[in-house]
Each structure stands twice: as C-alpha cells, then as structure tokens.
Amino acid sequence: MEIFKRKKKTVQQPKAFEGEYVLDVEDLKIRYETDDAVVYAVNGIDLKLKRKQTLGLVGETGAGKTSTVLALLKLIPTPPGVVEAKKILVNGKDVMALSDKQLQQIRGNEIAMVFQDPMTSLDPVYTVGEQIAESYMIHDKLSKKEALEEAKKMLEIVGIPAERSGEFPYQFSGGMKQRVVIAIALACRPNILIADEPTTALDVTIQLQVLELMKQLNEKYQTSTIMITHDLGIVAETCDEVAVMYAGQIVEKGTLEDVFENTKHPYTEGLFNSLPNMNDRNSKLNPIKGLIPDPTIVFTGCPFAERCRYAKEKCFKQKPTVKHLSESHQVKCLRYDEADFKIERSLK
Amino acid sequence: MKKSHKKTRNKSLIWRQFKKNKGAVIGLVVFCVIVVIAIVSVIVFDFEADITAVKAADRLLPPSKEHWFGTDNLGRDVFARVCYGAQYSLLIGVVSVIISVVFGSLVGAFAAFVGGWIETVIMRLIELLLMIPGILLVIMIVYTFGASIPNLMLALGLSTVPHFARNARASVLTVRNNEYIEASRALGASELRVLFKHVLPNAISPILVQATSRISGCIISAAGYSFLGLGVPSPLPEWGAMLSDGRPFIYNYPYLEIFPGLAIMITVLAINQIGDGLRDALDPKLKR
Numbered sequence: 001m002e003i004f005k006r007k008k009k010t011v012q013q014p015k016a017f018e019g020e021y022v023l024d025v026e027d028l029k030i031r032y033e034t035d036d037a038v039v040y041a042v043n044g045i046d047l048k049l050k051r052k053q054t055l056g057l058v059g060e061t062g063a064g065k066t067s068t069v070l071a072l073l074k075l076i077p078t079p080p081g082v083v084e085a086k087k088i089l090v091n092g093k094d095v096m097a098l099s100d101k102q103l104q105q106i107r108g109n110e111i112a113m114v115f116q117d118p119m120t121s122l123d124p125v126y127t128v129g130e131q132i133a134e135s136y137m138i139h140d141k142l143s144k145k146e147a148l149e150e151a152k153k154m155l156e157i158v159g160i161p162a163e164r165s166g167e168f169p170y171q172f173s174g175g176m177k178q179r180v181v182i183a184i185a186l187a188c189r190p191n192i193l194i195a196d197e198p199t200t201a202l203d204v205t206i207q208l209q210v211l212e213l214m215k216q217l218n219e220k221y222q223t224s225t226i227m228i229t230h231d232l233g234i235v236a237e238t239c240d241e242v243a244v245m246y247a248g249q250i251v252e253k254g255t256l257e258d259v260f261e262n263t264k265h266p267y268t269e270g271l272f273n274s275l276p277n278m279n280d281r282n283s284k285l286n287p288i289k290g291l292i293p294d295p296t297i298v299f300t301g302c303p304f305a306e307r308c309r310y311a312k313e314k315c316f317k318q319k320p321t322v323k324h325l326s327e328s329h330q331v332k333c334l335r336y337d338e339a340d341f342k343i344e345r346s347l348k
Numbered sequence: 349m350k351k352s353h354k355k356t357r358n359k360s361l362i363w364r365q366f367k368k369n370k371g372a373v374i375g376l377v378v379f380c381v382i383v384v385i386a387i388v389s390v391i392v393f394d395f396e397a398d399i400t401a402v403k404a405a406d407r408l409l410p411p412s413k414e415h416w417f418g419t420d421n422l423g424r425d426v427f428a429r430v431c432y433g434a435q436y437s438l439l440i441g442v443v444s445v446i447i448s449v450v451f452g453s454l455v456g457a458f459a460a461f462v463g464g465w466i467e468t469v470i471m472r473l474i475e476l477l478l479m480i481p482g483i484l485l486v487i488m489i490v491y492t493f494g495a496s497i498p499n500l501m502l503a504l505g506l507s508t509v510p511h512f513a514r515n516a517r518a519s520v521l522t523v524r525n526n527e528y529i530e531a532s533r534a535l536g537a538s539e540l541r542v543l544f545k546h547v548l549p550n551a552i553s554p555i556l557v558q559a560t561s562r563i564s565g566c567i568i569s570a571a572g573y574s575f576l577g578l579g580v581p582s583p584l585p586e587w588g589a590m591l592s593d594g595r596p597f598i599y600n601y602p603y604l605e606i607f608p609g610l611a612i613m614i615t616v617l618a619i620n621q622i623g624d625g626l627r628d629a630l631d632p633k634l635k636r
Binding site for chain 1: 526527528530531532533534535536537538539541545546549550
C-alpha cells in the first residue's frame, strides 16, 4: 500500500504551490573573487516567473546567463563565487537560507536543469535507465526496481523505446541524448525547468524536435521554464516573456511581443540587426561593433555605452535606471529620459 | 532479463579489447593456472608431512621422477614447496595492494573532491609517507611487530599508499569538473552520492591498471624482503625465503634457486601482461 502511494506520487501533477510566482528573484548579484581580479558576473537583476510561463534569457556569451540560473539552484561554487540577493524565492522558499539537505530536496524535484551539451552531461558509466531512475531514488525514495520501471515510462514519454533503457549514453545519438537529459530533468515533475542552451549542440532538424518535445511536456506537466539561448529564433518559437541580458544586467524585459515587435533597447536592436537577412542574400552581416566588456570593470555609466550608436556623454557617466514603458515592458536606458527618443528599429 | 543482457555489452566491449592483446590473454591463462595450483596444493599437500618435515635420507636429490624439482638440503620436495608457496605470494600481492588501493585511493579521491586547504594538508601528509624509503618502512614495521605475513602485507600496503593517493587524486581532478558531475548535483544528489556514485566509478580505470601492476611489484618486494629475512618466517615455503635457504648451495645444486626463481618470474610476468592488456582495454582513446 505504501509503495502504491509513492508510485502515485511520481505520476501526479507538479508539486502543489500557491502564490503568483514560482520564481521571484530580486537584486541578484554574483561575483567571482580570484587572486588576480574580481569578476562581476551578474550585477543586480530581478526575475519573476509565473506558473506555466516560459521566460527566454537572451544575451551574448559571458553576459551572466548561466551564472544567474546556477544561483537559483545555489550551485555557484563558493569560493570563488559570491552570491548576494535581496531574495531568491523558488516555489516560495528562500534558496539562500536553506540547508544543504533542503537544497538537495529542491534540486531536481522542484527546480531542474537541462545542461547545454548532452554529450557531456550524461554519466558514461551508467545506463540511461539508471540515470533517469536516480532522481526517483533520490526524491521519491523508490527502490531501484521501481525506479527503473518509472524510468522506462519516462523514456517512452520523451520518445525513446523503453527497451533501450539498458543502453549506455555512447550508444545514443546527440538528439537522443538530449531527450534523455530532458527525461532526467522532468522525471520528478519539477515546477521550474531551466534549459541552458538545450539545443546549441544539436543540428537544426533535431533542435526543432527537442523544442517541440519540451513545449509539449511543459504543457503536460504545467512546468515553468527558463530558456537560456542566444538564438532569437528559438525565443520567438518558445517563449512568452523575454529578458535580454548584457554584462550581468537585464537591459530589456517584456513579453515576446514587447521585445520583438516593440524593441526599445539599443542592444536588443543590435541583436536583431545582426541576424542574417534572408530576403537580401547579398547584404552584408551587420554585427554590433566591439566586444562584450571586461567583466572585471565596475562601470560608472551604462556598460553598453561604448558600443552603442545612440550613446551620449551622460551614458558614460551615469548609471541607467529601469524605465517602465508599460505594465510588462521595461528597459534600462538613459536616453528614454528624453521624451522624443526612438531607436531606428522602431522608426521603421 | 533483457536489461542485464544489454548491460553486459559494455563489459564485453572491454573484454573484446582485452582479447585482442595476445600477451594479456596468455598472462591471464597463466595467472589462472597459478591460482588453481595454489588452491589445489593446499588441498593435496599436507603442511606437516610434505612441506616442512625433514627427511635426512632424501637430502639434495637432483630432479627425478619422484621429486620433479629435486629436494633441498633438508630433504624437502622442492616441487611441493614451490606449489605450496604460490598461495603466499598471491595472497601477499593481492592483500597488500587491496590495503593500499582502498586506503590510498579513498584518501586521494576525498582530497581532490573536497579541494582547498584540506586537500593540501592531506596530500602533504601523504607525501611525507613517500619520503620514507619502502625498505625502511618494512624494517620498522617488521622489527616493531615481528616478521609475519600480515605484518609484511601491512608494510607493503602502507609503502604504496602515497602512489595510489596521488594517482587517485589526479584521476578525480579530471573527472570532478565534468558536466555530468554538476548535472547530478543539479538533480539533488548529495555530495557523498556524487563522490561514490559518479566521481569514483569514472576515475577508477587508471587506479585499476595501477593496482594490477602493483600486485607484481608487491610479489617481488615480498620475495625480496623474505630473502633478507624480513618477510615470511623460514619454514614456510615462500619463494623468496626458499631462494634465501638455497643460497649456500647455488654452485652445486642450482635447481634450488632456479625453480622458485622461475615461479616468481612467471607469476610477475603474467600479472604484468594482464596489467598491460587492462590498460589498453580501459583506455578511452582506444575504446569505442
């Protein structure tokens, strides 16, 4: 009877949760203190995520996307990492205040992560079935046999025949491995799924399949998702909300429509402009000039000012503040203090 | 069951790779034969009557039909003694390596896994042990606790602990930063679970290869220490001790030295071949 009850738990809907936001982060700062320098990876960001929503976290390499989500799991290695925040609430629980044991209960159970490279995120010495079963053994306290049965079901759900549960990761292709990784992450029906560039290592046709699968499963299990990517196409395809990160800050945030149709921040504009133009095959690529700034520098002004073609003198001297343009849409740019300021993209 | 059938595939892959190395397979066969000899001789020979009993009439007989390897200066059958001695060499080799593998690799793996100042302290302490020459360590232990097989095992095991600790540390350091380790943490696995279930199994192959080749090293050392009178006490037919006993008769009765010497050589060669084969089979670059 006991066993029956426990089994039922694993196939139930997401963990009960009341409250508007499954994730509520305020003023998150992460820095890495090494012997030579202090690297400011994340400099005060706010994130809120509603039930069943998908948030896209977009930005260049080194913008602090991965650091941000690792902090949600409290997986930033300390030292050298230092994490500060007013609050990081996952499912209403303050991650910063939890003990190691409580953290282990949350990880994988309430908030789970899909890593970037499926080739390296599976343990080569265990069969895929055993690896999926591990979450059931840790969180639902199932016996190995029961857990393996559950794992087979989960494999079927992500579209892999259950007979293959006894095979090792090297016997799978990249796309299949990523399905396995997704199966592991969703095994315990977490409320929040973090996908750290889940399709970067896959080719385009497989990307589509994996994204479809994730979308489908999120609907089925009512999971909220944070999708880290630098592919704007994926964002358009999967996300409800978008946050654009630059140098450890969120420079623009809004619904998909806000950010894509009604772009406000010069950096976001730059991202769109640097996409290849499919209609004019002779046109040159139009990248954002310059490089992402050295993260060891503390900025007195806007970190994007050097690369920004709208930058004025004040942009270098004064820190930009968050401007709320509508209920959902916000931008961090000084030029919007001027009533008639518009970037080129919105003029078109 | 289907699952267990599939799971053996990975192991059979290692086995297939191992089989390609002819020397390793021969080594394995020879090693198995030696193990069988060791076991059978315990059953067949009577320790009192066949191994240690002095028979003055049979002194120093050359190899013949009755005494295949001849007899020694006390009239004991050398063939029986060589066969009976196999168990000591194998036991000493295996047990002392197990001592050093378990202790050394756990300490090394723990140090690497935890990192920071704890790692530094542990590794420096281990290296302190490395500074003491092996033979000195053995002399110290044997003179303190007396010459016996368990003490020899302990001494041999302790003297190789640093090597295993350093190897395990290096191996864990390379595994520790893999993404699947972080992934298992993100899954909610406790640190102990991560170390024992994910880090160690992935770091085990170099330790295993080193352990195999250390067995032969320990057998040679044990024979050497017995030869010097530090190891297995005299009436026991340990190969090194037999070499030591036969030394005065080497000019006129060389077979007293040849057969125990050959036994040591064949055993060590076989184990080394197995070690080579294992190294090739477990090498990730050659596999798959």
